[in-house]
Structure formats: structure tokens, C-alpha cells
Amino acid sequence: MSLIHPQAHYTPYRSAAGGWGSARSVMAILWREQALATAPRALLKQNKPKGFACVSCAWAKPGDPHGLEICENGVKATAWELTRHRTGPAFFEAHTLTELRTWSDHALEQHGRLTHPLRYDAASDRYQVTTWEHAYREIGAQLRLLDPQQVVFYASGRASLEASFMYQLFARAYGTNNLPDSSNMCHESTSVGLQESIGVPVGTVTLADFEHTDCIFFFGQNVGSNAPRMLHPLQAARKRQIPIIIFNPLRERGLERFVNPQSPREMIGPESTVISTQYHQVKIGGDLAAVTGIIKALLAMEREALASGRVSVLDHAFIREHTQGFDSLCQEVDGYSWETLERRSGLGRAALEAAATVYARSEKVMVVYGMGMTQHRHGVENVQMLVNLLLLRGNFGKPGAGICPVRGHSNVQGQRTVGITEDPAKVPADTLRALFGIEVPPNKGLATVDTCEAILDGRVKGFIGLGGNFLRAIPDSPRLERAWSDLALDVQVATKLNRTHLVPGASTWLLPCLGHIEIDRQDGVVQAYSTEDSTGCVRGWLGTNEPAGEQLRSEVAIIAGLASGTLGDNSRVPWSAWRQDYALIRSAIGQVYPEIFHDMESRMWQTGGFHRPVAVNQRQWPTESGKAQFVAPRRLNPDDDVLHEPIPRDVLQLMTLRSNDQFNTTVYGYDDRFRGVHGTRSVVFLNRSDLVRLGFAAGDWVTLRTAVEPEVVREAGPLQIIGYDIPEGCAAAYYPECNPLVPLWHHAERSKVPAAKSVPVTLHRAQPSAAQLARAVPARDQVR
Structure with missing residues (x-):
């Protein structure tokens, strides 16, 4: 199964985000997945009251939704789950795992929904059908033989609040805090940074703030592909003449122009809404220097204002009453020259002063950011x-202002709220002991990078995955694949087949679960579930479509079965009763986290749901000092402990990115419409000047190699070069194909988020296969 489509080509995209391009893409995937009969009814209820939450991103759902509260990628996720394609017993009788490992990620998932519980048979190298009762009993018996400290409970971010709460209770009742999750790979830098600075680990902005803001700053987030429904409040803000200032290495179309595909007037007219009022193409890894430059400009403006008797630029009353560390920040910022800041950021002084000027004129400012900020050594x-x-x-603490991290998977923030964490200090241990007799282990468990290290050195013997595609999502993936087969127990809960399922341990199980679009009946009674979005809003939801197969079980039912099979009568948690009635789980969540989830059963159904309390919005700071902390930057080089200056001329900084046709590791297709790439993912985007100085040409084939730790060869390719509008010295290529380039130790300090947005690489000429050459991007497309 090739990674390249037979009709690969490159055509720069000239249209706005949304519009007819989005409409055509939606129809294409509904047709391809044979979901034209099932998806339209579901889409009418997607992100709606008494409907289901989008299974894609975690962006906020309005209390007064549009007629269709959907986006292009949300429709793709729904069609992907409601596909009529099935991956049943006959498929596994026909294919060995050795053969399936030659298939692409796209081909594996597109084959369809898993339908039966499976156990790997090493003798035939195939998955074979088993029963749920046998799976629960055997997995439980194997878990009892393992040291709990050698077992990992991974969560992908897709599970409901109810399932996530049960999952972490199961892990702790079993005896471990090994609860890594997808947040470890994306927004843990947010959790650490915000907690230290303002005392809360989550954002402070709600959807209502978009209606009151005077100015929006965007850093390292591609709204057009990763959270397209956000384009609606952004469009509304621009129609109110609100400035939106962008800092991003690539010129992403969703941050430039937008046509609302749900507006007939916009669809038939020639106009589009200009989203960005300033667009600054910051160098990869240059964000720290760019923000330092904005602050440096603000401090200069403040001194000029004081010298001339004008009104202060800074809010000194707020700074005195609510913060610490202001003088240290000023001293640190003043120590950087403009020459240094321009070189590090890749932006001119005038650009940074322009951004600072708009900021200074705005009374209510929001900052929106994504993984372009968090996946760095200094995330x-x-x-x-x-x-x-x-x-x-x-x-902070006023309408229209605050900080807004844009989370990824549908409930990745919510699962943290109900206890998915490796840190026992963040768990109400006394409450769990009183309610359930659970003794929370005192030692800190394994996060994602820790888990990978422990697998490599043999300390982890058991792995349970609640969704996700772990082996494709992690850095240094080839090394981890080679070590994976040493696991004694590997249990994967999933809706579709993916790469992780094809690398078996000694005992490997594949357990198919319901999707959140599907009706969840327990003993004939329909159950509701809940999620928390990026803005801390909790809502109740109901599946709308019939399950893909009679053998599918809900995540709650699977967790209850595994817990009962493992813990038996030694647990005070009523697993069976909870499986029968999810309201009992929500009642328990309210008992464990009363400040957030009191009266959850009724509040989650009120219009717009309910928001978790965020003390910062009342200008209360749950930090050690009781005040917000200014934290001065210690250095600006994104890889100062990896590459020392002067950086070799042939080294480029690579960022991994998603295409328009994927979500996380799920690849819906081979088109990246907004970047003009069609039919392939085997490309690398390079600045045209870099091509000339390094002796390459657009259309050449290269292998990328990591430019550090030369004794370990890390490479990806062959990839075809596309000359692109990206800052000099920078490169971009697709995730997860380029994860092999990211060393496991190349992660953010303190948060251990893999630094996938800034990887030093070199280019090496490569000879593609005959099949790749036959299906390459034609040379004529490369000279546009």
C-alpha cells in the first residue's frame, strides 16, 4: 500500500478557507465512506443539544448553534466513524499482520470499523475472534501476574468524562499512577506554564469573550485545518473591525481569508472575509524572541509616555496589585538587543513594533495559541x-481578554479534569480512599516520554491503550516499534485498525468499542455521556446512530469488564452498576470533584452546558504567592543545548504538521488542499532561497536526517521538495511520517512534550523507487 496517490500534483491554492472547496471535500468523503445514507441525519445533530459531540477537535460548541454546527474536518471524522466499511473476522483470516504492516495508515483505517473482539495468534500471525468474557478473564489474570508499576494505562483523549474517570480509578485500584495521555504529547507545556504563571492549568477564555474582545493575537495554530469552527467567531470579530494579528511560520489560508460555506450569500458572491490584519511569518523556534520583541517595544512606548506626560501604556495598578516579577522581566527584556531579537525571530523590528502598537491601543486582548508554541524545547x-x-x-479577569490554548482531541482536557494524570499530587487521594477504599500510590507514575523510555529499557511489561495510535504518535517511533514486541501484555481499545495494532507483544488483544456517534444502550437503556471542551465547558451528549456491529461495547463497559476481571471482589467500586447506569458515574465524579461537577446530572443539559470555575477570571491567583507571576525568558535559542552557534549552514529547523486531510494520526486522504498538495504526503516544504544555496531544486527527492546525535541514524523519506513560502532556514513535513526524526530526549524542559515543531535536520539526495518516480509531483508543477 503506497503512501503516494497515482495523480500527485502541486497547485497553489488561491481560494479562501471554507467555501466551495470545503463543500466539495465534504461530499467526497461522504461518498467514499458510503455514508451518504447515515451521515446527513447525524450531522444535523452534531454538536447540538441532545445530539453528539464531534469526535474530532475539542473546540467549543455554542449554546445557540448554527443550523449545521459542523466543519469540514468534523464531517470527515463523522463519515470516518459512520462508514459502511467493516474490518471483520474474514479480513483477519485473509491477512497476516506481517502483510498488514506493509499497508499505509490511510489504507488500514479506511478498510472500516472493527466488529469483534480479537486475540493475536502468533502461530498463524493473525488476529482471531474471541469472546468478551474470555478477554476480560484472561487479561485480568495476566494483569494480576504483573507488577502494577510495570503496567501503563494510556488514554488518547477521545474517551468521555465517565469512561476517563473509571479508567483512572481502575489504574489506581490496580496499584499504579502510570497514566500517560495525549496531552503529554501536545499541551503539557500549557499545563505546566499556566499553572506556574497564573495558578490554573487551563485557558481562561470562553466563546462569549470573542464577542467582547478588542484584539486577538494568534500564535502557532492553524485554525483552518485544526479547529475550523473557530473561523465563525473570528469572522464575526473581523466584521466588527477587530484586529487579528498572526504569528505563524507558514501562511495558512484559514488565517488569511474565509468564506462561510453555510451562508448562501457568501457562497454565491465573490467576497471573502479577511481574517488577519497583520501576518508575521516568524522563524521556526522564533516565537520566544518575537514576544520578547513585542514586550521590548511596549516598554519603550511606556518610557516615552512617562517622559512626555501621556497616559501609561502599561496597567501599573494591575501589575502592583496582582503580579510579581515585573522588574526582573523588564531587566531581562532590556538585555536583548534588537539585532538579536530580529535574528532569532526572523522578523524586523518594525513588524514587532507594529504588533505592539495595536496591542497598546486595545483594552481587551485575547491570545490564542496551539502546538506551534508548546512542542518546543522551551515550550x-x-x-x-x-x-x-x-x-x-x-x-485577565475581564470580558474579551485572556489566554486560549486550542486543545486537540475531543475530550483531552476533560480526561485530565477527572483524574487522568501520572502525578498523585493532583489527585484527591483522601476522597478516593474514603469513597472507594483506593490507596493512591504515592510515587509519580510514567508520562508518555517516560513510558517510551521504560519500554526501551524493559521496565514496562504491560500496556493498555484507551484509543489512539501510540506507536505512530510518539517520537523516535522506529526504536519503539522494535522494543514493543517485548511486552508481555498489549491491550488496545479501538474503533478501527491502525499501525499500533500490528506490532504484537507476547499476549495481544484488540477490543472494538462504540463510537460516540452511536447509540449506547446498556441492558436496553440508552446512556448519555459528557465531555469538556477547550474552554472548560462541560456538556451532555447522546449518540444518534445504530452501532456498527452487535459485538461492539462502550468504553465504559470495556473498562468495567477489565476492572472486574482484574480486581474481582477486592474492589469497592461498583463497576457493574456503573456500567448499567452512567448517571451513577456522574454522581461519583461530583462527589470526588464537587467544586467543578456538583449537580452535574442536571447542569450538563442546560443551554450551553456549564463552565468549570477558573479563579483567574475573578482575578484570584492560586499560585504559591497568591499573585500572577511574570517569568523572564532565560534564553532565546530554541535548541541551545542541541546546536551551538554558529549553526552549520546546511542545518534546517523542521516543523512537523498536519495536512488538511487528517486529524492527529488519522489520515483521511492524500490531499492538503490549502497548501496545494494533491495525491501525496511524501513532500517537504522548503524556502526557495535555501534550495539554491544548498544545491537542490524543486522536485528533487531527499532524505531528511536528524542533525544531532550522529551515532543514532534518524531519517525520513524519500520526500519530494516543494518550494514554498516558509522562512529561510526552515522546513516543514507531515506528521506522523516524520516522527522518526524526533529524538525521544528532544522534548520541552519540565513538560516533556516532544519538540516536534523544531527539529534540526539536514537534506540528503535520495533515489526514490520506480513507483514513487512514476507518481511524483510533475516538474511543471514545481516552477509556479
């Missing part, structure tokens, strides 16, 4: 510098 400092910028003018 925590990136987040804290954004907080510094907001603190200077008191942009």
Missing part, C-alpha cells in the same frame, strides 16, 4: 511569555 517558556504579554495590560 513552557513560550506559554509563559504569552502570559507576560497579557499581564502587562491587565488582560
